[in-house]
Amino acid sequence: MIVVTGGAGFIGSSLVQELNARGRDDILIVDVRDHVEKEKNLKPLGYARFLDRDDFMAQVQSRSLPDVTAVFHLGACSSTTETDEAFLRKNNFEYTRDLAIFALETDARFIYASSAATYGNGDQGYSDDESRLEKLHPLNLYGHSKHQFDLWARDQGWLSRIVGVKYFNVFGPNENHKEDMRSMVLKGYLQARESGRIRLFKSYRPEYEHGGQVRDFIYIKDAVAMTLFFYDHPETGGVFNVGTGQARDWNDLAKSIFSAMGRETQIEYIEMPESLRDQYQYHTCAEIGKIQAAGFKQPIRSLEEGVKDYIQNHLSSF
Known part of the structure; x- marks a missing residue:
């Protein structure tokens, strides 16, 4: 089974749609049914189960979920103007940490959403080289909460086994x-x-x-293709930019x-x-040489095309 947190949301529902196009519907969607537009996103999708986050995490903690082969963790607080630091720590750092531990303990592929907001004002550039993580200074609490997990995963020595995708302006x-x-x-x-x-x-x-x-504006269809590249290449690990490079x-x-x-x-x-x-x-602009060097060769749409x-x-x- 494939788990997609945030599966009723923007990137999550688009990713589930592409998995469906590949013939996969053995999917567990985790989200909150708090908006009529999310229901519209869910309607055309094929999936096996839907759980809210609390029920899902209870099963994660008890290790009672059926066989999970991959976790796409796209469900978190994405508001760049959120000012509640404790809320962001719980929903962005702790939630991601607990899922990463679960995935690694159960040999499931773990791909999580980081963010271009981690780059702050760009004075340190936009390189996704993990050796430069310490130099980054996010401008807001949202970016800090994402950066906090990137650093923690690196310090645990896990970035060779999981993938963080730094989405630019999708x-x-x-x-x-x-x-x-x-x-x-x-x-x-x-x-x-x-x-x-x-x-x-x-x-x-x-x-x-x-x-x-x-900004580096990337169309959702390209962002999903880049995300699924890491699902298709489980030997690849690390933090990667997801943008156009333009x-x-x-x-x-x-x-x-x-x-x-x-x-x-x-x-x-x-x-x-x-x-x-x-x-x-x-100014934001993804350096995408790293994902290209890993093997991603698909053409990326221009702003006008998207x-x-x-x-x-x-x-x-x-």
Whole structure:
């Protein structure tokens, strides 16, 4: 059996969908049924069981789960603005730690979600070389909680046996339940449809024009393919970036949205909330040489290709 925590969520449900396409439905989904959009994500999926987290963890602790061959741990708090440190430690660090111990004790493949937020302001670069983990300084508590487990797993000597995937800016179908944490592709599409313009944050650093802050935007279908690469290659271990290796700015993103909609680009620059200014990343870009060296050769969609597929094939009737 394959376990997917967060299996009703964005990346999790997309991963289950791809496992189904491979003919696998012996899947245990672990999640919280707390949003109607999660129910929509679950509806087309094939899976054997659904458990909420507490029931699942009780069976993990008692070692009473049926034979588990792999655990994709994608269920945690993903809010970059969460301020409850104890909540993040429990839901991101301790939850991941306990599942890693379970997986290693039962010889199950363990693949967990880390985050590009662990890189902080990028002053130490975006290398996924584990020897550089100590140099990273996340800007927010969410990033710190993810980084805390990466460091702990390294110190335990486990990174050769498990895989942490550092997702950069993932966008695509099945993200509507994320509300404020939805991608700017979805938010921008809705803004453009309703008002004819897209609102982007102003820049507060002179070296970046308004909307010129850059991100590594990766389409969900590519993020899932990169994640499943590690399932297909159990000999591979470590922390790996999941991104395109291309830095694109928010203006490019807005232009891609309008192009996919067949509309003229109209951008409005707005003030960034003061609460975000000190923890805002102005530049992120994944170094993906490590995953390529491990054997991942599949072409990765450009920003324009991903946005076009998302809008025209998934959002046109949204």
